[in-house]
Amino acid sequence: MQSIAKAALKYFGFFILLYGAMTLVSLIPSVGAACNTVYRTPTESILQALFSKAYLQLKEVEDNPNIIRAEFASKEIVKQQTEDARLSGKTKASIQGKDFEISFYNLFLSFYLFLVALILLSPLTKKEKAVGLFVGMVLYYLYTVFKMYLALLSHFNEPEIAIYHTGSGTLNVAQSILFFMTLGTNVLVVLVIWAWLVFRKNNWKDMLISTTYRFRNAK
């Protein structure tokens, strides 16, 4: 039992070093901003396709790569205001949009780095690690996009915004799912993705043993 505990502590030490190093690098503003941009670009297109009734843009907040600002307006209202401006002889219409902010680190980056650390420390071949990192990234990314979709759907149905008028049953289900999608659930999703990608019928026992013993045996 002592040897297992010692090996586990060593594994934990390696995890802290790797995860801590990656977190520190991600906190460098230029790195954080680059990750934010890479995340926002496809997400904006996906969400724009999903919310056809809204003008939606995901923007980075200056000097704060942690924040993604979702700016939106109803296409119907924009059209109406543009028409009103045209009728009253104005060349430009002033359209009031709304926004809300999302923590990029709490939504994606911190938890993706957690997944990266888990996969890199798993006793797999380089190819398996590369596949795991890619598939894991896609799965976790889709989970976060789904979470953003639910948050925006709920937001767009608020009476003062009212871009969408989703049925109360569907909206209740969406809001209930969103309610359960906390930071704790993010961790859980990462763990499930990792276990699903890494453990196999013929390796899971070896994997458990080698995960706690690998660093001792590597010497």
Next chain:
Amino acid sequence: MPPNKKKRPKKGKQKNRSINLKQQVNQFFQDRHPILKFLLGFIGCMVLFYLFYYSSLYKNYLEVPFLEMQARISNVFLMLLGHDTVVSNAIISSNQFSVNIKNGCDGLEAIAIFVSGILIFPASMKLKLRGILWGGITLFILNLFRIAGLYLIGLYFSPTVFEIMHVQGGFIIFTMISVILLFVWINWVSKKSQQ
């Protein structure tokens, strides 16, 4: 008919590739069949936990006393370190800084991950109970240190550092501890069953 001659092997190759891909996908799921079963059970346990965690029973009767108890014990650690802190509800405060322990900071999610893993793993009830008892107590105590540590980080470092340690240290590293404890338990159980 030279073009046809060239095309035939291509078609054959494409067919082989699609068969290979199908076989690979089948193999992927076959290889992971027991793991998927384990994960489904694990997710089921976690769903039950969350249903309880967000239920009115827990919210109305258990949450506040549990958080208050954690605040009081964490405060004892801080007082032992010479800090002049007081506890009011679930808030540990001094003249310089205060932390409010809320739902999610209680360490219960990490404990639930540990307990769910043990419950689903095939082992005797006696070994499971021992694991749950020792692991649960260890995680509970570590969470008290985490709360006290967060107070100290808030006191001596910037709000940014506090926020990072709150999320990274709070959720991710603490969950990792529960996963490693689970692995230690599984290794211990495997050794026991070999004996």
